Amino acid sequence: MSLHYGAIVEMAVRRKSVNISEISRRMHVNRRSIYNWFQKDFLSIEIICEIGYIIDHDFSKDFPDEFALDGFANPHHSMGYKGSTNAEQDYSVRFWMNKYIALLEKYNNLLMDYARETQAKDGTDPP
Structure with a gap:
């Protein structure tokens, strides 16, 4: 079964009740970009990590294979952000x-x- 990255990220955002406008402001993208990412089958690990930090969610549990391949977990948390x-x-x-x-x-x-x-x-x- 294939993971739908955007749907997983959207579900985490909705569970955390974080405002899409806040995510878009902090990522320096428009809101439409965020909604478009939610529709994508695949998202880059950088986007996933950035959203994960903003909503305070560790996506390494949702995407264990992706994080293992790149050899890092959420870089924001490891940097003391x-x-x-x-x-x-x-x-x-x-x-x-x-x-x-x-x-x-x-x-x-x-x-x-x-x-x-x-x-x-x-x-x-x-x-």
């Missing part, structure tokens, strides 16, 4: 900064591995 406007901006900066740093570290490791392989072929000492 508190919900004020300044905190939202602070969260966004820290979230993307952490993603960027992790990507740079992976890239650096790949470069180091490549350098070692190249030096091994050339017969020089690795760094």
Whole structure:
């Protein structure tokens, strides 16, 4: 049986009695976008997480396979996100900064591995 992501998210929003206008304001999208997401068979994990934080719902229980594949639960909660406007901006900066740093570290490791392989072929000492 296939999950209908939008319906699951809509059900959680309705159970929490959160105003759609509030969700759209905090996500910086119009209300129609939220209603359109409720109709979709599939939603990105980022949208699900953002809505989950706004309504204070952990969607990792509703979508265990999706969260396991991406290797993270709701990033807002793990970052200590508190919900004020300044905190939202602070969260966004820290979230993307952490993603960027992790990507740079992976890239650096790949470069180091490549350098070692190249030096091994050339017969020089690795760094």
